[in-house]
Amino acid sequence: MTIEILPTGAALGAEVRGLDISKPLSEADVAALKEAWADHIVLLFRGQKLTDDDLIRFSRHFGELDIAPASATDYAGAQEKSRPEIWIISNVVENGRPIGALGDKEAEWHTDMSYVDEPPMASVLHSLEIPDHGGDTSFANMYKAYEALPADLKQAIEGRFANHDSSTTSVGELRAGAGAVLDVRTAPGAKHPMVRTHPVTGGKALYLGRRLNAYVEGMKLEESERLLDALWAHCAKPEFSWTHQWRVGDLLIWDNRCAIHRRDAFDGKQRRVMHRTQIKGDSPR
Numbered sequence: 001m002t003i004e005i006l007p008t009g010a011a012l013g014a015e016v017r018g019l020d021i022s023k024p025l026s027e028a029d030v031a032a033l034k035e036a037w038a039d040h041i042v043l044l045f046r047g048q049k050l051t052d053d054d055l056i057r058f059s060r061h062f063g064e065l066d067i068a069p070a071s072a073t074d075y076a077g078a079q080e081k082s083r084p085e086i087w088i089i090s091n092v093v094e095n096g097r098p099i100g101a102l103g104d105k106e107a108e109w110h111t112d113m114s115y116v117d118e119p120p121m122a123s124v125l126h127s128l129e130i131p132d133h134g135g136d137t138s139f140a141n142m143y144k145a146y147e148a149l150p151a152d153l154k155q156a157i158e159g160r161f162a163n164h165d166s167s168t169t170s171v172g173e174l175r176a177g178a179g180a181v182l183d184v185r186t187a188p189g190a191k192h193p194m195v196r197t198h199p200v201t202g203g204k205a206l207y208l209g210r211r212l213n214a215y216v217e218g219m220k221l222e223e224s225e226r227l228l229d230a231l232w233a234h235c236a237k238p239e240f241s242w243t244h245q246w247r248v249g250d251l252l253i254w255d256n257r258c259a260i261h262r263r264d265a266f267d268g269k270q271r272r273v274m275h276r277t278q279i280k281g282d283s284p285r
């Protein structure tokens with residue numbers, strides 16, 4: 001069966017049809033997927049029945065895997081699991097303990113694990129159980145956001161680095177062992193250029209991590225806050241984004257080097273269970 005690539009028609013994203021990714025992929029299939037991924041940033045595969053080992057094997061076609069991030073609510077964390085590459089995202093509580101991270105709250109715009117020196121280049125998310133409504137995941141194209149930046153904002157971030165806070169998750173919860181940030185200028189995390197060049201496509205993309213506790217290095221606090229507010233208001237414009245409404249068996253792979261994402265809240269009485277892997281990246285430059 002030949003692979004079909006159907007662009008969403010929005011600023012990013014395409015559906016891939018004609019591939020059962022639980023089966024070994026040919027070199028030609030992998031090459032076609034990598035090309036489509038470079039063009040569309042997020043790829044969607046529907047109706048995939050995958051074990052965790054299938055998910056890991058598929059993800060490895062794109063690179064070496066990172067272990068899952070530490071999170072205060074992820075009690076099914078690396079130590080307790082046989083597959084430390086798998087991060088469970090879920091609101092389900094079993095025997096009084098959450099089986100995964102992020103609960104049912106909104107996850108604000110962010111790029112995954114940008115608080116480390118070498119953040120994962122990609123994340124792969126597979127849906128096992130989803131609520132009737134809510135929990136949609138949106139993506140925004142950071143090449144397009146950079147291209148469309150007003151000249152004064154482009155100039156303001158030229159050559160600048162920002163600190164990407166490591167203390168909180170994308171739903172604003174403190175990670176295990178982290179203390180509350182009282183001054184963003186001294187927040188823990190990693191410093192990255194605010195504009196990065198994609199190592200495969202050569203495109204320039206805004207690289208902001210997340211808004212909470214961010215700080216533009218070397219700026220006065222008020223100046224940094226103003227600039228970050230303006231940049232985030234720009235990135236969140238609908239013309240840069242696409243929203244995915246999940247079905248069971250959907251798998252998305254996205255490129256953290258040139259996209260941000262967010263997740264809607266959902267009814268906490270309904271179950272949402274997703275398994276994610278992270279593909280190692282390099283130091284943004």
Ligand code: SIN
Nearest residue numbers: 089107136137170263
């Ligand atoms: C994430 O990877 O940030 C969570 C996305 C989701 O739960 O849909």
